[in-house]
Amino acid sequence: MEKVDKLIIGAGVIGLSVAKVLSEVYDDVVVVDKERSFGLHTSSRNSEVLHSGIYYPQNSYKAKLCVKGLNMLYNFARNNNIQYNNCGKLIVATQEEEIPELIKLKENGVKNGVQDLELIEEDECKNLEPQIKAVKALKVKSTGIIDTHELMQKLEKKAEENGAFLVYKMEVVSINRRNDSYQVNFGNGDIFVAQTVINCAGLHSDRIASKVGISLKREKLKLHWCKGEYYKSNRIQNIEHLIYPLPDPTGVSLGIHLTINLNSEVRFGPNAYYVNELDYKMDEKYKQEFLSAINRYIEVEADELHLDDCGIRPKLQGPNDDFRDFYIKEESDKNLPNFINAIGIESPGLTSCLAIAERIKDLLN
Ligand SMILES: Cc1cc2nc3c(=O)[nH]c(=O)nc-3n(C[C@H](O)[C@H](O)[C@H](O)COP(=O)(O)OP(=O)(O)OC[C@H]3O[C@@H](n4cnc5c(N)ncnc54)[C@H](O)[C@@H]3O)c2cc1C
Missing domain, CATH: 3.30.9.10 (D-Amino Acid Oxidase, subunit A, domain 2)
Structure with missing residues (x-):
């Protein structure tokens, strides 16, 4: 049984960004992913467009985090030799x-x-x-394109340089709340006990939330x-x-x-x-x-x-539904303190990745 302070589930562009940002301020950050490497799902199967933030309702997370994230990402790319083109x-x-x-x-x-x-x-x-x-x-x-593979590679490297660990082929199969921590069980039999869990599991982020006891129906969180x-x-x-x-x-x-x-x-x-x-x-x-x-x-x-x-x-928006925003929330009000969900991170999630990570850092304070 491993003890972990901050456990991030998912090594897509969101989990990697969170790992990079949290490892700058916390010592014990671990990312787990069920695949053999980072970014094998949505983060490597998209348009690679850095969006401006023009489309989304005012004050929504999608609008605010996209506008903020775009600038953060251009700066990050510039400072880290990641190929991009601000083509408009x-x-x-x-x-x-x-x-x-x-x-x-x-x-x-x-x-x-x-x-x-x-x-x-x-x-x-x-x-x-x-x-x-x-x-x-x-x-x-302000619109542009970026090499998402290079971006994720660099985020992983930065997180590791800051002392974070990334562990692959680790599929979360169940999560139990234990006193003031979370027992996270993996398909290979491993068990981690984490003080904080950050759910960045992309297409499965709703299932991870339901594993900790959140009702997807009541909370309207089914993906x-x-x-x-x-x-x-x-x-x-x-x-x-x-x-x-x-x-x-x-x-x-x-x-x-x-x-x-x-x-x-x-x-x-x-x-x-x-x-x-x-x-x-x-x-x-x-x-x-x-x-x-x-x-x-x-x-x-x-x-x-x-x-x-x-x-x-x-x-989160099903057929015939209206606009749904990103769901990014610390779940104390569901009696799950220090459990953070990032659910419904569709477009402009790539553009917003660093701003989402900053938001998650703020939710931990
Ligand atoms: C067709 C398409 C086009 C898009 N175009 C753009 C665009 O141009 N610009 C833009 O800003 N955004 C775009 N997006 C959105 C963007 O790609 C996503 O918002 C972003 O990649 C989401 O990243 P993520 O890390 O949340 O998810 P993912 O990349 O899917 O990562 C989630 C990770 O969680 C892991 N995982 C899942 N379940 C478990 C488990 N039980 N245990 C352990 N690990 C688990 C998975 O293996 C995966 O690696 C597009 C999306 C799509 C589908």
Whole structure:
């Protein structure tokens, strides 16, 4: 039986950020993950976009932690030689009827404290991106892309340099509250007794919460898995900005967008559909949906699109639900002191990772 002060469950970008930040102030920080290495789930299956914070309701965690986290992440990348590109993005209106929504989006961004938002006309849009069809666009200068693998590698290294331990192939199977601590039992028979537990288990974070006795139904914390696939184009080149349509009005996704990676390769996605199984298999069932969505803003043919990758969003917002924020909370009011849950950390979780970690540090004080 191991005694641990701060136990973090999950070595995705959130658990690693928490480990980095907590290990700067606490001596005994341990991260466990069921996989053989860090970031094998959502953190390596996303668009790698550093979001500005424009989309989310004012004062929500998503808005505040995204705006704050974006600056923290650019600084962290700069100081640690992590590859990134502050390329900016264009959110495009492809028909006159979409313009009022574009203006609303700008106003929402201003309220959230997003700097340097600019509405541009068709001509200027053509100048910036000759291949893109738009009648107007919102230029978001602060948006960028980052190498998430390098980011996670660096977070792990920093945490280890500060004295934290990361232990892989350790699956949490049950958690029992014992006096003033938590007994955490692993699939391999190991047992840790932790003073503080921080649940950063991504797609399984609701299950970890239920293992400690939290009712997912009563607290409305059941996660809904929402899959998204990506297609690559091997023809389109010379795109310099990320290109986004207006977001899906249901709030489920930001719409099938065009991203470039750090090698300037073009990718489209993700689409969004709810699933019951954690399965990263893909087929071309949704190709037509992709073609219709993409052809609104750039010409593509079916034979130039190739399935690339997919990810699964851990969403608190189920089908037909309204907006749900990140759930980041210390659970003393449920008689679980020093148990912190981070649940529903979907997009913009990557962008917000360091700000989420700071928030979790504050919850411990
Ligand atoms: C398709 C898609 C696109 C996205 N695009 C963007 C984007 O462009 N920009 C952005 O900011 N965000 C984006 N996101 C969101 C972002 O990827 C996530 O918010 C972030 O990666 C979540 O990180 P995490 O550490 O919480 O989860 P994960 O990376 O899933 O890590 C959780 C870890 O917990 C471990 N774990 C689970 N259960 C247990 C257990 N019982 N015992 C031990 N370990 C366990 C898992 O093995 C895993 O390693 C996107 C997400 C998706 C799905």
